Amino acid sequence: EFDHYFVATIKIHDSPTVALVYSRFLPAAWKLEAEKNEPVSVDGLFLKVGDAAADPPPLIFAAERIAWHPDQPRPEDHIGPDQVALAQAGVDWGLYEVVRAENGRSLGGPDLEPFFQTLSVIAGEQGPKLAKPASAVDIPLLLQKAETVLGSRMKVRGIAQRITKVTVSAEDLRQRFGIDHYYEINVSVALDKPMKVAKSEQDKEGVLYANVFPVAVLVPRLPDNLREGESVHYEVEADATLYRLWTYQSSYASQKNKRQAAPLLMASEVRLIRKGDPLSGYTGTIATTAMILAGGTFFVVYWWFRLSDRKSVTALPATNIHDALRKGAERTSNEKPNFEGLK
Numbered sequence: 282e283f284d285h286y287f288v289a290t291i292k293i294h295d296s297p298t299v300a301l302v303y304s305r306f307l308p309a310a311w312k313l314e315a316e317k318n319e320p321v322s323v324d325g326l327f328l329k330v331g332d333a334a335a336d337p338p339p340l341i342f343a344a345e346r347i348a349w350h351p352d353q354p355r356p357e358d359h360i361g362p363d364q365v366a367l368a369q370a371g372v373d374w375g376l377y378e379v380v381r382a383e384n385g386r387s388l389g390g391p392d393l394e395p396f397f398q399t400l401s402v403i404a405g406e407q408g409p410k411l412a413k414p415a416s417a418v419d420i421p422l423l424l425q426k427a428e429t430v431l432g433s434r435m436k437v438r439g440i441a442q443r444i445t446k447v448t449v450s451a452e453d454l455r456q457r458f459g460i461d462h463y464y465e466i467n468v469s470v471a472l473d474k475p476m477k478v479a480k481s482e483q484d485k486e487g488v489l490y491a492n493v494f495p496v497a498v499l500v501p502r503l504p505d506n507l508r509e510g511e512s513v514h515y516e517v518e519a520d521a522t523l524y525r526l527w528t529y530q531s532s533y534a535s536q537k538n539k540r541q542a543a544p545l546l547m548a549s550e551v552r553l554i555r556k557g558d559p560l561s562g563y564t565g566t567i568a569t570t571a572m573i574l575a576g577g578t579f580f581v582v583y584w585w586f587r588l589s590d591r592k593s594v595t596a597l598p599a600t601n602i603h604d605a606l607r608k609g610a611e612r613t614s615n616e617k618p619n620f621e622g623l624k
Contacts, residue, residue, distance in 0.1 A: 287313075289347055290339075291321060301331060301339045306346035308375030310358045320350040322373075348373035363412060363522070364432040370407040372398045374432075381428045384525040385542060392525075399432075399524055400547055401458040404501035408549030414520050418470060420494045423544045424478060427526045437498055437546060438518040438554070439470035444509045464500050464509070466551060468517065469493040478542070495543045497527070498551065506553045516554040521546035 287307050291300045302323055311317065325342035332338055350368040354361050360374065368374040376395040383392045402408060414434040422430070445465045455461050472492055479487025498519055507515060524547055528540040 287347075289321075291323065291347075293340075298337050299339050300325075300342055302342045302344055302347060303328075304344045304347050306375075308347070308349040309378045310355070310375075311349075320352050320369075322348045322350060324348075346373075346375065349375040359429050359431070361433070363434045366407075366411055367399065367402055367432050367522070370402040370405075372402055372432075377431055380431055380525050384428045384431070385528060387528050387540075396524065397454055397458045397460065399522070400463065400499060400501075401460060403499075403522060403547040403549055404460060404463065408501075411520075411522065411549070418496065418521075418523075418544060418546070420470065420472060420496075420544070421476065423523070423526065424542060427523065427544070431523060431525055433523050435521055435523055435546065436518065437468060437470065437496055437521050437548070439468040439493070439496065439516070441466050441468050441507075441513055441515040441517045441551075443467040443511055444503070444507065444513055444515075445511075446509050460501070464503055466498045466500065466517070468496045468498055470496050495541065497543055497545045499545070499547045500551045501549065504551065504553060507551065515556055517551050518554055519546075519548035519551045521548040 283305060287304050289302045289304060289307070291302055293300055300323070302325060304323075304325075307313075311319070323342060323344050325344035328341045328343055330338050331341050350371070351360055351365055351374055352369060354365060360368075364374060364377075373395070376392075376398070380392050380395050383389070388396075403411075412434055414436040416435065418435040418437050443466070445467075446462055447465050448462045449455055449460050470493060472490060472494055475492065476490045476494070477487045478490065498521055500519065503509075507517070524545045526542050527545045528542050
């Protein structure tokens, strides 16, 4: 049951006919009762031909939502060239209001649709054609303002510590998006300087990162010179698109009763820079903490963590991203959909 709906008049491409679409949801960025010139698409149910006196008569449809594919930047809505490229490739940018609402939370059912829409574009023909990133991933920025740069292109370079092949088991997802698997790469990205993540500068329970920070990169395929593994050590780089922050339980953050936050990005490919000794590299986060505290020099980032229950004893995520999405979808299957951010 619902207490309202929206009616949109949509000009059908290459046709004099218009469609009247009765929809439950519209993109939150749209102003109501205002004429628009926005590219859209609709998965709708045809109901009937409208007013026969009209020339031509409109076609009437019912739909859950109207998908928005902006074709020009809208800085006030955090839509730039990178976001336009995704939308024009088929991503419903209106659903990124749901992604924004879920930013910084664990993965679950609410943003399953935009997750696979974005991954489908990245894995498809358009993925390699997306713009080269102008800058590297900026961890402090993402922890504080990731919601303002969702969908932005960023270069990721660091040490891959685990590579997992993730099988998409749901048949409807496989058929709709043409994805039966992808790879999750857990990468440690070097920090310019030590960083403390806390609620405030006075927060004594903040988590200190001495030299690296975790990032997850999803790719549709691996090059021949990379292999799967629970404990690998490859220096890699990728031209990636930020999806959002996600959180999980890790042994390091759990010491402060926190959940680990990490940027989640998607890339059409990953490149090997060099192989390394599995026992070397960026592993000094905990070992150098005392020295950093003694020196009193570290960068403070303010970010609200959600408390964990300390169940995790692993340094890396205990489950892969798809399992987290699936479990979240199952958890919310009997609940009302979370359309926070949508009108």
